[in-house]
Amino acid sequence: IHIPGSPFKVSVTSTEGKARSVEVSELPDAKVETGMPVELILNASKAGEGKLTAVCKGLHVGNVPVETVRDKRSGTTVVRFVPPLPDDYVLDVLYDGRRIPESPFTVHAFNSGKRLSSTGSTATHCSVLEPKLNPEDPFLPSGQPVRYIIQTPGVPARHVSAIASGPKGSCPVTIQNIGNGAFMVEIVPSHSGNYRLVCKVFDTPVPKSPFTFMVGRPHYDATKVIVSGRGFTNEDVSFPLGTAAVLDVDGRSAGTGRLLVDASGPISDNKELQVHDIGDGTYTVKLQPVRPGNFQLDISWVDRPVAGTPFFIRFYRRSVSDPRKICAEGPGLRGAPVSVAGEFTIFGAEGDPENLEVTCQGVKARAQGSTDSTRAKEGVFHGHYIAPVAGAYLLCIKWGGEHISGSPFKITVGQAGISGQIKVLDVPQEGTVNKLVEFLLDARSAGHGQLTMKVQGPGNPQTNVDNSHPGSVIASFLPNETGKYTVSLKWLGKHVEGSPFKVKVGAPPRPDMVVCYGTGLEGGVVGNRGVFTVDTKRAGGGVLAVRVHGPRGAFKIHMDKSPHDDRLILVSYNPPEPGRYTMDVKWSDVAVPGSPFSVYVQPKGISV
Numbered sequence: 001i002h003i004p005g006s007p008f009k010v011s012v013t014s015t016e017g018k019a020r021s022v023e024v025s026e027l028p029d030a031k032v033e034t035g036m037p038v039e040l041i042l043n044a045s046k047a048g049e050g051k052l053t054a055v056c057k058g059l060h061v062g063n064v065p066v067e068t069v070r071d072k073r074s075g076t077t078v079v080r081f082v083p084p085l086p087d088d089y090v091l092d093v094l095y096d097g098r099r100i101p102e103s104p105f106t107v108h109a110f111n112s113g114k115r116l117s118s119t120g121s122t123a124t125h126c127s128v129l130e131p132k133l134n135p136e137d138p139f140l141p142s143g144q145p146v147r148y149i150i151q152t153p154g155v156p157a158r159h160v161s162a163i164a165s166g167p168k169g170s171c172p173v174t175i176q177n178i179g180n181g182a183f184m185v186e187i188v189p190s191h192s193g194n195y196r197l198v199c200k201v202f203d204t205p206v207p208k209s210p211f212t213f214m215v216g217r218p219h220y221d222a223t224k225v226i227v228s229g230r231g232f233t234n235e236d237v238s239f240p241l242g243t244a245a246v247l248d249v250d251g252r253s254a255g256t257g258r259l260l261v262d263a264s265g266p267i268s269d270n271k272e273l274q275v276h277d278i279g280d281g282t283y284t285v286k287l288q289p290v291r292p293g294n295f296q297l298d299i300s301w302v303d304r305p306v307a308g309t310p311f312f313i314r315f316y317r318r319s320v321s322d323p324r325k326i327c328a329e330g331p332g333l334r335g336a337p338v339s340v341a342g343e344f345t346i347f348g349a350e351g352d353p354e355n356l357e358v359t360c361q362g363v364k365a366r367a368q369g370s371t372d373s374t375r376a377k378e379g380v381f382h383g384h385y386i387a388p389v390a391g392a393y394l395l396c397i398k399w400g401g402e403h404i405s406g407s408p409f410k411i412t413v414g415q416a417g418i419s420g421q422i423k424v425l426d427v428p429q430e431g432t433v434n435k436l437v438e439f440l441l442d443a444r445s446a447g448h449g450q451l452t453m454k455v456q457g458p459g460n461p462q463t464n465v466d467n468s469h470p471g472s473v474i475a476s477f478l479p480n481e482t483g484k485y486t487v488s489l490k491w492l493g494k495h496v497e498g499s500p501f502k503v504k505v506g507a508p509p510r511p512d513m514v515v516c517y518g519t520g521l522e523g524g525v526v527g528n529r530g531v532f533t534v535d536t537k538r539a540g541g542g543v544l545a546v547r548v549h550g551p552r553g554a555f556k557i558h559m560d561k562s563p564h565d566d567r568l569i570l571v572s573y574n575p576p577e578p579g580r581y582t583m584d585v586k587w588s589d590v591a592v593p594g595s596p597f598s599v600y601v602q603p604k605g606i607s608v
Contacts, residue, residue: 019098021047050096058087083109153181166383167193192216194232220255222304244288252281257302264460265295280513326404346381362393387413444471457485513591537567542588551579578603
């Protein structure tokens with residue numbers, strides 16, 4: 001007797017038939033560049049109900065994440081993966097546990113020829129944390145471990161390698177997987193001397209490899225360093241702009257050490273001073289500035305000055321006797337107070353000083369006997385005038401009887417101003433190395449006068465006072481070292497209100513030293529908060545900016561400092577819908593390594 005509902009009708013289908021019904025609309029490329037997405041487009045609308053799964057493995061890399069995205073309207077499904085490193089990859093796609101037609105698919109990923117870089121995508125992201133060295137004493141102690149941290153997410157430990165050599169030959173190296181895609185490379189030096197460490201990922205050197213460091217304070221004698229070169233003595237020498245002052249340094253007899261060169265003067269770019277290490281204990285030092293002025297080179301071996309240092313060099317604008325190529329600069333070319341020297345400098349006047357003629361004629365009086373010009377260096381003259389009464393004057397500067405460029409100069413001589421009437425509008429309290437620090441002053445009510453600036457602090461910062469703007473003065477200096485500076489601003493010899501000022505100068509921002517890591521950069525699921533960390537400990541001073549863009553544009557994020565280290569910033573976001581998200585991370589308006597990061601957020605309940 002049948003129970004209720006019996007007999008039951010059952011439909012039996014073949015899972016193998018389902019898999020064969022899946023159509024491959026677009027095959028992946030057989031060869032792709034690492035870091036570029038590989039996509040396979042399928043249509044399973046004729047296969048009936050079933051589950052699509054995909055697995056990707058590299059011959060050396062191992063398992064690689066795969067994502068599948070289905071378009072309900074068209075019925076197509078995109079299977080996508082990104083090869084992180086050069087390798088042969090196999091993509092196996094199954095429908096209800098059975099391979100679809102033509103599966104598995106093979107893809108060969110190749111390297112474009114570039115070294116592993118800390119500015120690549122998250123798949124190829126590789127960065128190195130080096131041990132901190134004291135610039136004043138850059139020697140590591142013998143017998144203590146020296147550690148480098150390599151951040152290379154997604155790379156198996158067997159493909160991270162390192163070799164080291166020291167004064168006694170090769171040295172043992174240990175590599176420890178410390179989790180989260182990080183490996184600690186450790187070497188314990190046993191002898192004093194120079195060491196060299198080469199770190200590789202998949203036989204490709206990591207950024208900045210090979211690394212070199214010195215162990216133990218070496219024995220050296222700076223007096224045995226030999227400095228030679230055309231015109232280099234401890235007396236003043238001159239070079240025309242456009243040429244280079246070059247010297248050769250031979251430290252082969254001085255013992256283990258390194259050459260340190262410090263230049264002071266109107267240098268605006270680090271490229272103007274170049275020190276080339278030939279590699280055999282000898283060096284070439286080249287100074288080629290783009291601005292004229294006086295320069296000083298301080299040369300030392302490790303921490304001791306070499307014989308003859310400091311070296312004094314002057315660069316002047318190239319100009320022979322053509323008056324049209326001679327120029328003058330200085331605040332005195334615009335005016336000066338009564339009975340106060342109006343100063344200026346003449347450049348390019350090479351030849352007999354008798355060719356120079358300077359006069360200052362006013363409407364009410366002539367500054368007789370108060371115009372002076374003294375030769376400072378070859379081709380450079382310092383001049384000044386002192387006017388007895390207020391009024392308009394013409395300052396004529398001639399070479400060989402002809403006016404130089406810009407002459408005659410129209411100047412205004414007025415009554416001496418009052419320092420208390422000058423106002424400081426912009427007072428910077430902080431600055432950055434090799435970036436101008438500027439003070440803006442309002443001199444409209446101060447009368448005629450001249451502003452002087454004196455800066456005390458580390459190094460020898462270049463100063464400049466710009467009086468070219470009517471009613472305002474811009475005083476600036478260019479710090480070349482970090483530290484605290486004292487800035488004195490005086491109007492006619494008296495401090496302006498608030499002077500002296502204190503300015504703290506920090507290191508310039510280093511966006512390339514910012515490290516980003518965390519699961520929030522790897523993917524997520526709608527409704528689950530994505531979190532990642534931005535490490536700025538070695539990035540110098542700067543401002544962090546993070547923007548996240550989703551399928552519907554930008555939305556809010558949260559940034560908090562770590563309670564353990566305020567240079568670690570915790571970034572979190574809550575993706576409202578599935579899709580592709582882009583994280584732009586910048587340090588002082590410059591993208592950090594790996595930025596922008598691309599993350600795919602899955603819908604709830606979908607597993608890959």
